Amino acid sequence: MTGVHSLLPDGHPGLLLPPGQHEDLPRYLAAGGYAPLPDPEPLLDRVAGAGLRGRGGAGFxxxxxxxxxxxAAGPAVVVANGEEGEPGSVKDRWLLRHRPHTVLDGLRLAAAVTGARRTVVYLSDTAAERAVRRALAERPADPRVDVVRTEHTYVAGEETAVVRRVDGGPALPAAKPPRPYESGVGGAPTLVANVETLARIALLHTHPDADGAAVAEGHLVTLAGSGGRAAALAEVPAGTHLKVLADLCGHGRAEAVLLGGMFGGLHGPGWADLPLDHDQLKAAGGALGCGALHFLEPEDCPLAVAADATAYLAAQSARQCGVCVSGTGALAAALRAVAAGDAAADTADRLGRWSAQLPGRGACGLLDAAARVAGSLLAHFPGQIDAHQDAGCAACRRARPGDGHRFAVRVP
Ligand code: SF4
Structure with missing residues (x-):
């Protein structure tokens, strides 16, 4: 099943609109949008009490x-980050295209809470930009919002890359510290907030009587898999089992899943019983990341998927950190050799060593993602390296490693 789906209980405040419907100002006002600004402290308490966590990937x-x-000292800046670098995720572009007022209202509320004098929407998608500019033209004028375009790359949405681009530089990550909340755009304390996070702040404000935890725990997830099926975007309660999500998007035969875009790695036996939950996925060695799930059918080869993902990540490296250039390159080359039936005898040992040693050593999460993909292949599919020795497999021979084609999805 493609398109958009909601698994939220009836009457529960959510972000998805039925297919073909777009949010305009009358619709948003009728839903309670752009309500008078609250006192910052009660809204902060509502966000804290709801347990809202960031939806860009880190879950902070x-x-x-x-x-x-x-x-922090000085007038703040708030940036609505709509640049989703994971090729398997569409939720942020969908939100900007179809719920621009909700995002802009969340941006307004975040600015009020932080005392920000400058607000920015950061994006790369042309259709999203059109929708945002249309919404800006019809909504109340305050606060002023700038729209900053960026290129669409894996790292352009990383928070320090966002700051550099908004300041007129390249959309490339910078070393931390300082973090943007200490010194961000123009040196000001800066909140870089994912657009779904902002939209959920707006939902919490426009539905004061709703159960805050349930609003905050709703997740937009992008569901896709092999076989050329278009992606499904779904809004689901936290804790939904991954098997339910596979069934929802027509991948009920799936035998494995790549989680978090690529950031959460591969998961094999037992994956279907995992719940969509930051902490439980972390305990299982994965990560929810931006909520993109790519299901592997029985015909798919996990090694081909891992080789493809690491090759894509190596190609997307911003080539700023030596350890990332050599690390992602080495991981990708080793997996490519295994896929070709051409690997040295110690390849599994080297992959295991690298996947343990590399995380945390780059300026952004790209290197961590590549290491996790390789490490999760070894952990969850231990026989794959030996099984590919000498001959590879048909699925690996069909793969086109490195272009991200396998993972790319269209916005429904
Ligand atoms: S870790 Fe890689 S992608 Fe990230 S900033 Fe360093 S070189 Fe660039």
Whole structure:
């Protein structure tokens, strides 16, 4: 099943609109949008009490970030980050195209809470930009919002890359510290917030009587897999089992999943019982990341998927950190050799060593993603390297490693 789907209980506040419907100002006002600004503290308490976590990938508590920016010295900046670098994710582009007022209202509320004087929408998608500019033209004028275009790359949405691009530089990550909440756009304390995070702040405000935890725990997920099926975008309650999500998008035969875009790695036996939950996926050695799931059918080869993902990540490296250039390149080359039936006898040992040693050594998460893909292949599919020795397999021979084609999805 393609398109958009909601698994939220009836009457529960959510972000998805039925197919073909777009959010305009009358619709958003009728839903309680752009309500008078609240006092910052009660709204902060509502966000904290709801347990809202960032939806860009890291899952950091949103209230903690809001407070850090509010309490830092100097007038703040808030950036609505709509640039989703994971090729398997469409939720942020969908939100900007179809719920621009909800995102802009969340941006307005975050600015009020942090005392920001400057707000920015950061994006690369042309259709999203059109929708945002249309919404800006019809909504209340305050606060002023700038739209900053970026290129669409894996790293362009990383928070320090966002800051550099908004400041007129390249969309490339910078070393941390300082983090943007300390010194971001123009040196000001800056909140870089994913657009779904902002939209959920708006939902919490426009539905004051709703159960905050349930609003905050709703997730937009992008579901895709092999076989050329278009992606499904779904809004689901936290804790939904991954098997339910596979069935929802027509991949009920799936035997494995690549989680988090690429950031959460591959998961094999037992994957179907995993719940969509930051902490439980982390405990299982994965990560929810941006909520993109790519299901592997029985015909798919996990090694081909891992080789493809690491080759893509190596090609997307911003080539700023020596360890990333050599590390992603080495991981990709080793997996490519295994896929070709051409690997040296110690390849599994080297992959295991690298996947343990490389995470955390680059300026952004790209290197971590590549290491996790390789490490998860070894952990969850231990026989794959030996099985490919000498001959490879048909699925690997069909693969086109490195172009990201396998993972790319269209916005429904
Ligand atoms: S880790 Fe890689 S992608 Fe990230 S900043 Fe360094 S070189 Fe660029």
């Amino acid at each position: 508590p949103t209230a903690v970030k809001l407070r850090a920016v509010r309490d």
